[in-house]
Amino acid sequence: MAPPVGKRVKGVQVFRPFIYGTTAKPFDEKTNPKPAGVPDDHTHSWTVFVKGIDDVDIIYWLRRVQFKLHESIPNHVRMVEGEKGKPFIVQETGWGEFEITMKLYYVPESGEKPQTLYHHLRLHPYGRTEEEKEAMRVNGEGVISWVYEEQIFNEPYEAFYDVLTSGAMPNTTTTTTANDKRGGKGGKGGGGAKTKGGDKKEDGPKRSEGGVLEHSAMIPLLNRPGHPFSRETEQLEIKKLKDALVKVEDMTKKLADDLKKKEERLQQLKRQEAGEA
């Protein structure tokens, strides 16, 4: 851990959304042929990853990720260094599900200790209902188990705060110089947009396909194939939670009424008993 630089910025919280998870695909002669050298009992190829939302770069705050796989897998502790324009990813083949431990190491400016996340590798379709499972099976993408998470930095050190609150807006310098600087500063610029071969806007702040600014905490507005996390999803979830809340309140009310009646009945019974005794 790097020695703390400067002071912590009091009362300030900065967050960065990111995604981690696994994608698994069964071996198939046509779509996913088994490569040579893979043991016979391996049934799936799978990947575990940590990446920025909408494939934006996160290496400006996340330096490396240690994936701890199942011990039966050779070289089961994998350290993945951050690389510009690439997610932190491990590709493997296997036959069984297990829990993967991911240790997140932050950039030295942060002065923060690494944090640990756990994720269950899913090879087989899962879900609460059969339909969900079936949908996952039909889906050509394979078994997806992705998790949206937000990294929260509470009271970051000043230097790190600076890193976290710059780079997205061309407010201080002109756009071109800002980009240059970003490129020069250890490759913090040039994000997923570039690797995807998508839009590369020469003027204006750099955005990913989903409209997320580099170095920002933005979340794309709309869902796109392969990018299920967006404001849309968030709103849906909030709606769901609100509906659930309404339901719960209804139930609570009903239950409270019931309870009152029951208590009355109980009192009545007790009184009867007392009268008889």
Place this chain on the structure above:
Amino acid sequence: MTSHDVRDVLNLPSDHSAGPRPTKKQKTGAPRPNLKGLAREVQNLGGDNPIAIVPDVSVFKKRRFASRKPAAKWELKGFKNSARSDDGALILRHWKRKTEDGAPVDREMRDGESQPAENGESTADGDVVKKEELEDSSFAKYNVQVSVPQYSEDQYRSNLQSDHWTKEETDYLLQLAKDYDLRWSIIWDRYDFQPKPSSEEGGEMADGTSTAVVQVSTITRTMEDLKARYYEVAAKMMAVQKPAQYMTRPEFELYEMMLNFNPAQERARKEFALNTMARSKDEAREEESLLLEIKRILARTERFNEERRELYNRLDYPHTETDINSFKSSTGLQQLLQNLMNVDKSKKRKSLMGPGDGSSPGGAAVSGSAVSETAPNDPRRRESIAASMPERVHGHGHRDSISGTPATPANETATPTAGANKKKGGAAQLQSERRKLTEQEEQIYGVTHHDRLGSGPTFRYEKINKLYSHKSGQQQLRITNALGELDVPARLVMPTAAVTAQFEVLWSAVTALVDLRKISDKIDAEIKIEEAKKAERDKARAAQSGSSKPDDAAKRTGDGESKGSEEEKDKEEDQDKEQRQNGDGEDKDPAEEPAVNGEGEEKEREGEDQGGLRPGSSSGGGAHKRSASVLSTTSDKSAKRQKK
């Protein structure tokens, strides 16, 4: 003469060649207005720009002799001056405007005209003599006689006796005063009293006194002495002629002034004045500087006094009218101390804010120069603070640059640091930048502000994990079940801030619901028990005659029940039923049972209920023991039942 000529004279290079000069002159000359009152040459001095100061309007003088009256007549008139002591012996004549009052003027005019000057003198003389009775010199009125006090022999003897002054000298003084119109300088200058010993000897006084008088008179009198004597005499005579209470106001003021004449003071005043006039330039300068010093000292004392007053205020701080009883207890004293310290702190802070007051008040009071010394010190101190700040922020490596330029102002030290190390400069900039984040930027960068934060990185979902981990395993299970019922996934899809907040609301609602359910279940169970008891009672009442197996019951309980009364046995049987009922409940609701077992609270309540049912139980300890025994009996019973 034109501007060209002027240029020529002054050896200035002319901007025009010689050729166009005459044509130009003609050109400019023609339209120029012909100004009056100025010589053409003077006008030409203005060159191409005409002189603008020439007054345009020409005003003619008014005619002097607008009215054509006949010339005034003047005549030579004789006059006398009554101020003269020669009693009108000298007659002078002067020209006077003739008054226009009819005949005498006409006659005089005729006289003046008809007679030549030499002849007319005699007739004029006669006229003058005739008129002189009427006419006095207009300046005669300025011949004012000083009214010197007069006194008679008796008056002098009764009022004006003096050890230092003889009557003769007093007379002499008064005479001089009268002669020189109270011009004291002259009086003093001419004062030369020579006593006449002969007349004294021959007179009324004895020889001894006369010699004394002679001795006294030889004393040279100062002006103040003369004045004092004169005023004394005048005042006393005034009082003699008119008692003080009858005097008019101005009279009395004069009397007072003369009575209070203080020769010593007057002498001192004159001495001071003399000294002032006689001092040299250096002395004057010194005096001025001394005056300034005094002013400074006074100002300093003022400030010192103010500080002293503040100190006193501090010393007897609680200027309260409330009674001091509240401060008599130890807690009261503690509170008072707290108050005083708070006040002190705030005062210190306040005084630190003021730049001048930054130095200690004592230092300012000790010497005036201390104030002026601390003033230049202050910026230096501030600068050193400013210099140490970036040092602290960036770690080491800057010390040398700072110490190398100790006298540079703060902002100067800041810029080289920024220039020398861009990264560290950026860190310094950050401080100013941090405040500049706009609302939009904060949103983009995901910056939020909170009152209290535990520092360090966390994940959003951890909060929800914590919600779970704060509940017991049983509750967790129930809550997850409840959430499952509501079709809420076990893990939030997108745990953003908004979603987690919403989830927390839902969470608390669900927790409440689950708790309610638990209570409801418990009451259900109780109702069942009560109903079973009721049924049992009914049955017992129906089969009052025969008790089936009391011995068995007594054996089974194993609690060492000694008194095998009927009623007790009945009760025991009741319990038996109860337990069976409970067992039924267990079968029906397996999830409920462990919860009941797991929670002491419920146990206790149930135990108490059952204890209430068995008041005669001999195990007789606390409620806990009883409940424990009940539980043990349950297990015993079930075990025995299984054996059977």
